[in-house]
Amino acid sequence: MAPVPEPRWRRRKEARPADIVAAALELFTEKGFAAARLDEIARRAGVSKGTLYLYFDSKEALFRAVVRDVVVPNVEALRESVLGSATPFPERLRELLPRFAAIVTALPIGAVAKMVIGESRNFPELAKVWHDDVILKSIGLLVELLEAAQARGEVRAGNPRIQAFSIMGPMLLGILWRETFTPIGGAEVDLVAAARQHAETVIDGLSLKESAR
Amino acid sequence: MAPVPEPRWRRRKEARPADIVAAALELFTEKGFAAARLDEIARRAGVSKGTLYLYFDSKEALFRAVVRDVVVPNVEALRESVLGSATPFPERLRELLPRFAAIVTALPIGAVAKMVIGESRNFPELAKVWHDDVILKSIGLLVELLEAAQARGEVRAGNPRIQAFSIMGPMLLGILWRETFTPIGGAEVDLVAAARQHAETVIDGLSLKESAR
DNA sequence: TATTAATGACTGACTGGTCAGTTAGTAAGG
DNA sequence: CCTTACTAACTGACCAGTCAGTCATTAATA
Numbered sequence: 001m002a003p004v005p006e007p008r009w010r011r012r013k014e015a016r017p018a019d020i021v022a023a024a025l026e027l028f029t030e031k032g033f034a035a036a037r038l039d040e041i042a043r044r045a046g047v048s049k050g051t052l053y054l055y056f057d058s059k060e061a062l063f064r065a066v067v068r069d070v071v072v073p074n075v076e077a078l079r080e081s082v083l084g085s086a087t088p089f090p091e092r093l094r095e096l097l098p099r100f101a102a103i104v105t106a107l108p109i110g111a112v113a114k115m116v117i118g119e120s121r122n123f124p125e126l127a128k129v130w131h132d133d134v135i136l137k138s139i140g141l142l143v144e145l146l147e148a149a150q151a152r153g154e155v156r157a158g159n160p161r162i163q164a165f166s167i168m169g170p171m172l173l174g175i176l177w178r179e180t181f182t183p184i185g186g187a188e189v190d191l192v193a194a195a196r197q198h199a200e201t202v203i204d205g206l207s208l209k210e211s212a213r
Numbered sequence: 214m215a216p217v218p219e220p221r222w223r224r225r226k227e228a229r230p231a232d233i234v235a236a237a238l239e240l241f242t243e244k245g246f247a248a249a250r251l252d253e254i255a256r257r258a259g260v261s262k263g264t265l266y267l268y269f270d271s272k273e274a275l276f277r278a279v280v281r282d283v284v285v286p287n288v289e290a291l292r293e294s295v296l297g298s299a300t301p302f303p304e305r306l307r308e309l310l311p312r313f314a315a316i317v318t319a320l321p322i323g324a325v326a327k328m329v330i331g332e333s334r335n336f337p338e339l340a341k342v343w344h345d346d347v348i349l350k351s352i353g354l355l356v357e358l359l360e361a362a363q364a365r366g367e368v369r370a371g372n373p374r375i376q377a378f379s380i381m382g383p384m385l386l387g388i389l390w391r392e393t394f395t396p397i398g399g400a401e402v403d404l405v406a407a408a409r410q411h412a413e414t415v416i417d418g419l420s421l422k423e424s425a426r
Numbered sequence: 427t428a429t430t431a432a433t434g435a436c437t438g439a440c441t442g443g444t445c446a447g448t449t450a451g452t453a454a455g456g
Numbered sequence: 457c458c459t460t461a462c463t464a465a466c467t468g469a470c471c472a473g474t475c476a477g478t479c480a481t482t483a484a485t486a
Contacts, residue, residue, distance in 0.1 A: 011435055011480060034247030035335055038472065048437045050474080059472065118331025120393045122248055127397050135394065161400070162383075162410045169383030169411075170375075176385070180333045181348065184340050187374070197375045198382075205418025224454060224461050251446065261463045263448080272446065430485075437478070444470090452463070 009047075017055045017065075019045045024066050029111035033063055033119050060123075067126050070112045071133055077103055079137050089149035090203045093167065100138075100171060101195035110175040139164050156208050163206060170198045222260075230268045230278075232258045237279050242324035246276055246332050273336075280339055283325050284347060290316055292350050302362035303416045306380065313384060314408035323388040352377050369421050376419060383411045 012019075023045035027036040038059060042049040056062040078100070104110055113130075120127035139161070146160035155163070174189050182188055225232075236258035240249040251272060255262040269275040291313070317323055326343075333340035352374070359373040368376070387402050395401055 007480060008478090009436060009480075013435065016435090030334055032245075032247070032331060032335060034245070037470095049472085050438070051436055053473070054435070114330060117327060117389055117393050118245060120397070121243055122245065124397045127393055131394050131397065131399050135399075158410055158414075159406070162407045163414070165383040165386050165407060166411045166414045169381075169386035170378040171382070172386050172389070173378050173382035176330055180330050180340055181344050184333070184337045184344065186344050186348075193372070194375045194378060197371050198379050201371075201376070201379045201415065201418035203418070204420075205414035205416070220454065221452095222454080222462060226461065229461090250444095262446085263464070264462060266447070267461070428486085431483085433480105433482080435478105435480080437476105439475100441472105441474080443472095446467105446469090448465105448467075450463105450465090452461105454459105454461075456457105456459090 016045075016047065016051065020047065020052060020055060020062070021066055021069050024062050025070065025108060025112075028063060028066055028115060029108065032115065033059075033122070063119075063123070064126060067112060067116060068129065070108060071130065074103070074107055074109060075133050075137055078134065079141065083141065089145060089152075089154045090207060092145075093203055094199050097167070097171065097195040097199040098192050101174075101191040104171070104175055105191050110179050113172075114176060114179045139168060142167060153208060155206050166205070167202050171195065229258075229260065229264065233260065233265060233268060233275070234279055234282050237275050238283060238321060238325075241276060241279055241328055242321060245328065246272075246335070276332075276336070277339065280325060280329065280342065283321060284343065287316070287320055287322060288346050288350055291347065292354065296354065302358060302365075302367045303420060305358075306416055307412050310380070310384065310408040310412040311405050314387075314404040317384070317388055318404050323392050326385075327389065327392045352381060355380060366421060368419050379418070380415050384408065 020041065023041045024036070026044060027041050030036070038049055038052060041062075042052055045052075052062065056065060116123075116126055116130045142164040143160045146155055146163050149155040150157060150160065171191070171194075174191050174194050177186065177189050178191070180186075233254070236254045237249070239257060240254050243249070251262055251265060254275075255265055258265075265275065269278060329336075329339055329343045355377040356373045359368055359376050362368040363370060363373065384404070384407075387404050387407050390399065390402050391404070393399075
């Protein structure tokens with residue numbers, strides 16, 4: 001009755017990159033790029049450090065992979081959360097913001113955003129990816145919607161980018177608050193609740209008023 | 214006529230700490246904590262690396278000094294920008310936001326905020342300083358003002374912290390946009406103009422409506 | 427079906443460069 | 457000429473990246 005010897009390791013060529021990226025996401029978001037140790041990433045991924053280099057050329061390449069892997073699959077979800085149906089703009093805003101909040105709460109987008117902001121000077125091309133793929137596809141789209149809504153008289157006149165800031169800024173504040181202050185004993189933030197209340201505020205603030213109609 | 218020999222260096226015991234902190238502020242905001250090199254900070258401050266250690270115990274101590282030196286003297290300015298006179302809340306908001314924007318545009322507070330956000334996991338006590346001395350003294354104060362204004366019927370009912378987010382969030386978005394995206398070719402942001410338009414939006418959004426009075 | 431050969435995924439000890447922090451010595455300044 | 461602000465060469469720890477060797481797995485052969 002020889003005991004079945006557990007192999008020291010298994011071949012898992014397909015699963016390794018995902019394991020490594022998942023571990024790297026944890027470490028990078030916990031510690032930031034510089035303070036994240038490859039030995040620790042390897043340990044959490046259940047591989048040796050050498051294995052990292054079978055799948056990624058360098059620490060920087062791994063960092064890029066993490067950001068891209070988190071961003072790219074979720075850009076569409078974010079984009080759809082902004083697009084929605086063809087209802088009037090105020091109505092649309094009322095569902096858009098909570099949906100956005102729910103997505104951001106469920107995914108590690110907040111942590112990655114914090115990383116990208118923090119490392120933007122050292123990784124300008126990542127800031128560019130974020131800018132082009134996330135920002136322009138959410139804020140940019142919002143700007144187009146606002147321009148159209150202004151033309152239809154659903155939204156008051158004004159610089160549409162600043163209007164987009166008025167809409168999305170509080171979401172960013174909530175996201176970064178959770179990342180920065182909640183871990184050190186700051187207040188909890190219910191992003192979805194904040195989104196709902198803020199939506200009402202901003203709908204009122206952006207609507208053309210009776211008196212002006 | 215012997216040429217006056219320029220001394221290789223001068224004793225400037227009083228001026229050194231300020232020089233060093235100024236150079237460190239530049240490097241830390243350009244590169245972040247980890248990627249900033251003490252040799253480079255010393256070079257920009259016009260001293261040798263050893264001199265840094267005559268005035269600061271460690272790189273971390275220098276980092277703390279930078280954050281404190283930039284933040285603490287300006288907390289009062291920020292606080293006053295929120296306090297203002299005892300005019301009704303909407304009026305007050307109309308001057309508060311552009312004043313806040315002007316202060317933040319003039320000082321390197323945005324860059325420091327970005328640093329604190331990025332390094333909050335590695336320097337929780339700095340996040341705490343920021344939270345206690347900056348946030349609670351601006352957002353916290355705003356919350357109190359909002360509660361009072363709600364009681365007076367100047368502002369509609371609602372969670373005052375979320376209302377504060379509605380007010381300040383777009384400012385943060387503008388600040389971080391300038392730090393993150395403008396350097397890589399993203400659009401310019403006129404913070405004061407944004408503050409003015411956003412103030413009108415949010416005043417309207419937070420006011421009690423005719424119909425509800 | 428059992429045995430052997432070939433493959434390549436994976437390991438972990440090692441290295442070279444980097445950089446925070448130290449210190450022996452120098453010169454400014456009173 | 458003494459005190460001390462300051463310099464610059466130095467050190468040692470740390471860590472990203474390497475590579476010679478190991479072994480799980482698969483394919484070929486008997």
